[in-house]
Amino acid sequence: MKCPRSRLYGITQEDDYSGHSMWPKKLNYKHMKEKLRIGCGAGFSGDRLEPALILAEKGHLDYLVLECLAERTIALAQKRKIQDPNAGYDEFLERRVSGLLPLLLKNQTRLITNMGAANPLAGGKKILEIAKRLGLKVKVAVVLGDDVFDKITEEELSFEGHKPLRSYGKLVSANAYMGVDALLPALATDAQIILTGRVADPSLFLAPMIHEFNWDIHDFDLMGKGTVIGHLMECAGQITGGYFADPVNKPIPDLDRLGHPYVDVYRDGTGLISKVEETGGAITVQTAKEQLLYEVIEPGTYYTPDVIADFTSVKLSQQGQNQIEVSGGTGNSRPDSLKVSVGYEAGWIGEGEISYAGGNALDRAKLAGEIIEKRIGNRFNEFRIDYIGLSSLHGETLSLGSSPYEIRLRVTGKTPDKALAQLVGEEVEALYTNGPAGGGGARKLVKEVIGVISILMDRALINPSFQLLES
Amino acid sequence: MRRKLATIAHSRAGDKGNILILSLIPFEEKDFDLLVSAVTAEKVKNHLKDQVKGEVIRYVLPELKAMQFTCFEALGTGVTTSLALDSHGKSMSYALLEMEI
Incomplete structure (x- = not known):
C-alpha cells in the first residue's frame, strides 16, 4: 500500500509527538494518528444492512458512517413526529443499530449517522433502549439545531421559484443543512455514537478528519480535499460498482455480494478508497469518476456548509x-448562508397500472389510456399517461419505431383531494370489464405527496448544540 | 461512421430539485477529445428535448477526462412532486448514451 507523504496542519511536529502539557491528554494521542479509516455502510435510508455489518466486523474501522437521509425523507419523518412525539427518527434505526452495536463496541469503532432524521433525541433514547436489551453500555451524542421550523416565515421566497413559501401549500418542516461545526463538539466527547438530523452528507466524513488530524476549519484547501473524499464515500455502494454495473460493457463481479467502501485518509488530505477483501463489487477509476460527478451541479463550485469545494483538480489513480x-x-x-429544506403538503398522487401483451398490445394500451383520459383526466391538476415498455422513461422521441411485445399502461393524477386520487386506480382497475381486450395485472396506489423546496438562511441564525445520553 | 455514445462512453445521472445532472466519461481516455468536439450542450439539449425544458450547461474536465451536463427544468415539477415514473431521472444516463455521433 502506498503511504502518501504526511503533512501537519495547525500544530508543529514537536507538539505533535512531545506530549506537551499544553495539549489536553485526550488530544495528544489523537495527534499521533497519521491515518484514519472511515467506512460508509449506508448511502440512503433503504440501503442494505449486510454490507455495514461486514464493514463493522472486518473493516478495522475507526469510524462507520451511515448516510440515511434524503431531502424528502426528513419531511416525511417530520410528519410521523407530529403524529407521535416519540417517532420521527429513521424507520430502520432499530434494525441497523441492533445489528451493528455489538460489533462497533467490540472493535472500538465510532458510529456517525444522520438516522436521527426529524427527531434525533427520540432516536438517541431508542439506541439506549437497544443497548439495554443487548446488555451493553453506550454513550450517544445527539446533535441538535437543524430544525429551524420556528425561524422561517411563510413570506420568504423559495430558492427554486422565487415564490413565497405560503404559495406552495401547508408547510410541515424546515431543516437546515448543518456542517462540521455541529459535529465537532459531539466528537470531542467520548460518545461511541454521534446521532444527527440534517447535516450535509460530506460533513459526516469531514468532521472526523478534522477531529483526528486537528485540521483548521478555515484551511479551505483541506476542507475541499476532505469534502471530495466525503462526496465519493457518501453513497456507499455507488463507488464499489452499484449503480454502475452493466453486464454488457461495464461488468462488475459478484454484485449480489456488493461490499461497501472504506477510506484511509492521511493528514495531507489524500485518501485511499478500498473495501473488505471478501466482498463483491469493484472499485476502479471509472466507478470513482461516475461518483465524483454524481449530483454535482457545478464541478468547480460545490457548496457545502463547510466549504465551496472545487472538484476540477481531483486526481484518481488505481493503486x-x-x-x-x-x-x-x-x-x-465557506458560504455565509446555509440551505434549508422546507417540506410542504403537495396533495395526493393516485396511480393505476394494467398490462397488455401480444398482438396489437400497444394499440390496446393506447385505447385504454384514451378511455381513462376521457373519463377522469380533466378532474386533476396534473394528469399523466405512460406506456411502460415504450416511452415512460425517456419519452417518445427516443422510442420511435420500437414495438415491444408487452406494454404496461400507467395512469397518474395529482390532486389535493385524497378520494379523487383513489379514483385513478379504481378507473384503471375497471378497465378489466370496461376497456380493451386482454388487460391483466392491474395494480393501484395512492400516496400523500410532501414537496420539498429550499431557502437560504444566514448561518448565524442556526445554533447547533448536542446532548449526551448514556445508558 | 455513426455510432452510439454507449460504445465509447459511460454515464451516471444525478438530480437536485428540478435539475438533472449527467456525466459523460470515455471508457478510454484517448476518446475524450472526440467526445468534447462531438457532444456539445446544444446537441444534448436537442437529444433530450422530451425531458429537458431548460438550459443545458456543459462542463469539460480535462484533469478527470470527463464531461458533465447540467440540465435545468428537466424533472417535471421536481423530484418530490413529479408524476413521472422515474421522478429522479435516474434512467436518463442511458438516454444520453443513445445519442449518435
Whole structure:
C-alpha cells in the first residue's frame, strides 16, 4: 500500500509527538494518528444492512458512517413526529443499530449517522433502549439545531421559484443543512455514537478528519480535499460498482455480494478508497469518476456548509485491485448562508397500472389510456399517461419505431383531494370489464405527496448544540 | 461512421430539485477529445428535448477526462412532486448514451 507523504496542519511536529502539557491528554494521542479509516455502510435510508455489518466486523474501522437521509425523507419523518412525539427518527434505526452495536463496541469503532432524521433525541433514547436489551453500555451524542421550523416565515421566497413559501401549500418542516461545526463538539466527547438530523452528507466524513488530524476549519484547501473524499464515500455502494454495473460493457463481479467502501485518509488530505477483501463489487477509476460527478451541479463550485469545494483538480489513480487513491481537489471560503429544506403538503398522487401483451398490445394500451383520459383526466391538476415498455422513461422521441411485445399502461393524477386520487386506480382497475381486450395485472396506489423546496438562511441564525445520553 | 455514445462512453445521472445532472466519461481516455468536439450542450439539449425544458450547461474536465451536463427544468415539477415514473431521472444516463455521433 502506498503511504502518501504526511503533512501537519495547525500544530508543529514537536507538539505533535512531545506530549506537551499544553495539549489536553485526550488530544495528544489523537495527534499521533497519521491515518484514519472511515467506512460508509449506508448511502440512503433503504440501503442494505449486510454490507455495514461486514464493514463493522472486518473493516478495522475507526469510524462507520451511515448516510440515511434524503431531502424528502426528513419531511416525511417530520410528519410521523407530529403524529407521535416519540417517532420521527429513521424507520430502520432499530434494525441497523441492533445489528451493528455489538460489533462497533467490540472493535472500538465510532458510529456517525444522520438516522436521527426529524427527531434525533427520540432516536438517541431508542439506541439506549437497544443497548439495554443487548446488555451493553453506550454513550450517544445527539446533535441538535437543524430544525429551524420556528425561524422561517411563510413570506420568504423559495430558492427554486422565487415564490413565497405560503404559495406552495401547508408547510410541515424546515431543516437546515448543518456542517462540521455541529459535529465537532459531539466528537470531542467520548460518545461511541454521534446521532444527527440534517447535516450535509460530506460533513459526516469531514468532521472526523478534522477531529483526528486537528485540521483548521478555515484551511479551505483541506476542507475541499476532505469534502471530495466525503462526496465519493457518501453513497456507499455507488463507488464499489452499484449503480454502475452493466453486464454488457461495464461488468462488475459478484454484485449480489456488493461490499461497501472504506477510506484511509492521511493528514495531507489524500485518501485511499478500498473495501473488505471478501466482498463483491469493484472499485476502479471509472466507478470513482461516475461518483465524483454524481449530483454535482457545478464541478468547480460545490457548496457545502463547510466549504465551496472545487472538484476540477481531483486526481484518481488505481493503486491496486479495488483500491484507488484520491488526491487534489481544493476549496475556497465557506458560504455565509446555509440551505434549508422546507417540506410542504403537495396533495395526493393516485396511480393505476394494467398490462397488455401480444398482438396489437400497444394499440390496446393506447385505447385504454384514451378511455381513462376521457373519463377522469380533466378532474386533476396534473394528469399523466405512460406506456411502460415504450416511452415512460425517456419519452417518445427516443422510442420511435420500437414495438415491444408487452406494454404496461400507467395512469397518474395529482390532486389535493385524497378520494379523487383513489379514483385513478379504481378507473384503471375497471378497465378489466370496461376497456380493451386482454388487460391483466392491474395494480393501484395512492400516496400523500410532501414537496420539498429550499431557502437560504444566514448561518448565524442556526445554533447547533448536542446532548449526551448514556445508558 | 455513426455510432452510439454507449460504445465509447459511460454515464451516471444525478438530480437536485428540478435539475438533472449527467456525466459523460470515455471508457478510454484517448476518446475524450472526440467526445468534447462531438457532444456539445446544444446537441444534448436537442437529444433530450422530451425531458429537458431548460438550459443545458456543459462542463469539460480535462484533469478527470470527463464531461458533465447540467440540465435545468428537466424533472417535471421536481423530484418530490413529479408524476413521472422515474421522478429522479435516474434512467436518463442511458438516454444520453443513445445519442449518435
